[in-house]
Amino acid sequence: MGSRLGSWVDERLGWPSAIRRTLRQTVPRLSWGHVLGSATLASLIILILTGILLSFSYVPSPDQAHATVEYITAEVPFGAFIRNLHHFGASALVVLSIAHLVRVVVHGAHKYPREFTWFTGVVLLLLVFAAGFTGSLLPWDQNAFWATAVRMQVIRVIPGIGDRLAGLLMGGNELSAVSLVRFFIAHVGVIPALIVTVVVVHLRLVHNHGISGVPDRGE
């Protein structure tokens, strides 16, 4: 019965056998450094889950944003745990992404035929930075506000487009209620959607090429 149900699902979705194929793939000689990609993915998944939870109790409005963050931290059961998991998970994601990048370069895994995998990885790193940049404003405390204000001044000095880019990000000439909503929707909507899309492409490419092993002497 179990196997009949299994094959019924498999014939229609192809999943059990696809997963089995993936698990039985022969892999070349690997190092512990090869876990960094999976670790990056794991921290991304934790960030998405905790982010969804936090958004249940967050209001992106200057008069309520900080009160909601305080409410999450002090009142909601496990609120401090979930918020800290999101906070430190974000740091872990940046650190792990860079460690993964360094591992790939050290093993030369970015070279032919995996250039496009490398390219999507670089895009992902930039998106991770963008997520950190937009997310750090959301607690709407002194640190969040002034750190973002300083970053906006940094963006302004980009030749030619600096002022316009800062204006576009902030929705005006200064950090305001308009900016907070823009940062919020970028952080919880636009950037995660892009990250998930590019991650799917990135993983598909890794799967297509097979994992690149530790290169032997002379390779």
Place this chain on the structure above:
Amino acid sequence: MNCGSEKVVIDERSWSSHIVVSQLSTAVNPDPDRRTFLRGAIAGITATVATLLGIPAAWFLRGRADASSTVEGWVRMASADSIVPGRPTLVTATVEKQQGWVAAQSQVAAFIKTEDGAHFEALSNVCTHLGCRVTLQDDLVEGSPGFFCPCHDGVFDIDGAVVSGPVPAPLESFEVKVDEGDVFVRTV
């Protein structure tokens, strides 16, 4: 890709003779045990992480659902003089109530009645059927005034007792006290 000696192991497993395969797999190939262990380890770690995240997540989503939504303590409703003896008077008071991260204004209402201007009673104006607000109407219960709920035609008499309609219970009565000429009600 560089498979080295592992290639041999894979070839062995594809042999069709069952006896040969089983002999080889115990003698040469340590894989089955290792696979079982790894599968168990992956399942165990996944379950542990899912539990460590799942329980806080469930509690987080439940939030402050256990917090009381009622207004605690005595609420000043009206001055005792303003209640006309013999006829229930609907009075309201505004209280501050903490709703999540917002200190919200909340209305407390009650029908207050007195016969002699000294002893007071207070009835809730919330229908016990589905929570609509009842109104005082003349000529409702055999020529006398009563409370009417417009949502499903529920009728209570002047003391809040059930007369007709789908209402399951009498109107809730609140504790009342009079202090220095003011009527106070406790809705809990």
